[in-house]
Amino acid sequence: MAAKSLYTAVAAVGIVAASGAAWWFQQKPQGPKDPSANAATAAQRGATGTPAAGGGAGRPPAVEVARVETLRITDDAQAVGSLRSRQSVMLRxxxxxxxxxxxxxxxxxxxxxxxxxQLDDQLPMAQVKQAEAEVSIARANHRRNQELVEEKFIAQRAVDESAANLQVAEAKLALARATLARLKIVAPFxxxxxxxxxxxxxxxxxxxxIVNIEDLDALYVDFRLPERFQTKVRPGQNALVDVDALPGRRYTALIQAIDPLVDANGRSVGVRGCIDNRHLQLRPGMFARITPVFGVREDARVIPEEAIVPQGGRQFVYKLVDGPDQDTRIAQRVEVKVGMRQPGKVEITQGLQAGDVVVTAGQQRIQKDGTPVRVLDVAGRGGPAVAGPAGGPAAAPPAALATEVVPNGSGNPCAVASGASGNRSAPAGRPLRGG
Incomplete structure (x- = not known):
């Protein structure tokens, strides 16, 4: 029993001694490091663009940039619809x-x-001849009665009866002729x-x-737009129409009517456009993709979408200005107002000018306004992003789609009362989409 207690006491003393030694080792002051190691660490930190230990300044952070371009952009929307004849009827x-x-x-x-x-008209034609004969007899009787009443050989009642008989005979003749006319099926337009x-x-x-008749000189394209566009769409505006059945061709429709009733189920408004189809390339029932154009801005300022830094409901960008040397720029935080958007692009309505340089990648490395930065030369992009003059030529637009051009004139079947002209060719290339 005494030996067991002795072993327990020795174990407790050993644990206390080990804990004290560990504490002393952790609190032991570190000796000076090798100067060559310090130099290597400083060089490594300087290469990564971060300040070295001891407060020394490293290289400025690297960022990717792009210039503010001026492009022709279009305020438009996207919809789908169907083509239908301007006039269509099934003859029966x-x-x-x-x-x-x-x-x-x-x-x-x-x-x-x-x-x-032509339907068989022998019987109705005979009925017409019979009615004509009855009218002839009734007219002669009425004339004779008029002569006799003047000589007071008959009463006025006989004249009134003959006049009524004449009217009945004429009505029978009109009925027979109407029945005969309905046996001739004619084109209504x-x-x-x-x-x-x-x-x-x-x-x-x-x-x-019997047969359907279609007026194909002009086709209607019916589509629906969300209710937020009802203040933008107007009769006389143009809409670009692409038809899956005719790839590579683009047609222009003239908006003619907007439904005054907004659909309560889909919260959309119906729109009807007219396409001049005197070349007879389109057919009713075709599926169409419609791009109604609400407005066009020729010199809109556009930057890449990734340059925008949202913060608290406001939009900012980092604009670069000249720095202390040729390889360094100064980043300035600028608030901007954005307009229309397109995948990868955004319009700037206020805050930047054409030719300004903005940061598109690396904004998180900019600690504060006025931070010096280096412009990164991204491989495979043909040189630095800021190379070239501010007003340099823009990139070549994509190839234009073939467009059906129909001459304007008084014979345009899609002319509207608003005085809008007929079809015009679509602009080269696919415009930027707004909304």
Whole structure:
């Protein structure tokens, strides 16, 4: 029992001694380091652009930059829609009858009033002749009664009855002629006939489909825009139309009408544009991608989107000005106002001028306003980002899309009362999108 207590006491003393030695070793003052090691550490820190230990100044931080460019940008939106004929009708007979004549071929151009289909009219024509004879007899009786009443051989009542009989006979004649006219199916407007679904000898009931007529000289493009655009879109504006069925071609539609009712389900407003289609390249029912153009700014100032530094609901950029030497620039924090946006680009409406140099990468290395920085020469970009004069030429625009150009004139089927001209060719290249 005594031996066990002795072992416990010795273990406790050993633990206390080890703890004291560890504490003393941690609190022991460090001796001076090798001067060569200090020099190597300072050189390494200087190479990375951070201050060395002891307060020495290192190289300025490196940043990537870009110039403020002036571009032609467009305030527009994106939508999808469908093409439809300006006028479209499915011809159907109002009365039943047998087809005796078909005076058109499939896909023929027809004129207003042209006889297209003739139904059997023998019986209605006989009814017309019968009604004409009845009118002739009623008119003669009425004339004779008028002569007799003047000589007071008959009463005035007989004259009134003959006048009524004449009116009834004339009404029967008008009814017979109207029934006969309904056996002639005529084109209601100028257009192109579709594919007929009847043949000579077919018996058609009233309301049966005969053929569709489409007015293709002008096509409507119907689409919808979010309600926030209702204050921008106006009749007479242009809209660029791309059709998936005709890749590489772009058409211009003239906005003609805006639906006054906003759809409560989708919170969108309906818009109708008109495309001059006298070349007959488009067809009703095609899917279309529409870019309505609300306005164009020729000399808008544009910078890369990554140059914007948002802070507290405000937008800032770091603009570079000349520094103490050729390789160093001074970063100045500038508040800007932004306008329209496009993927990768943003318009600056206030705060910068064309040709200014702004930081696009490395803003986190700038500790405060007025910090000296080095412009990084990014490999593969053809030299430093700030090389060249401020007003240097901009990059070449992308290849322009082929555009259907239709001559303007009094015959333009899409002319509107606002005095807007007809179709104009789309600008070269795809413009920047706003909104």
């Amino acid at each position: 007979p109002e009365v039943s009858g047998r087809v005796t004549q078909i005076n058109f071929r499939d896909a023929d151009r027809v004129r207003r009033g042209q006889l297209l289909v 100028d257009g192109v006939a579709g594919i007929r679904s009847i043949n000579v000898g077919d018996y058609l009931k009233d309301g049966a489909d």
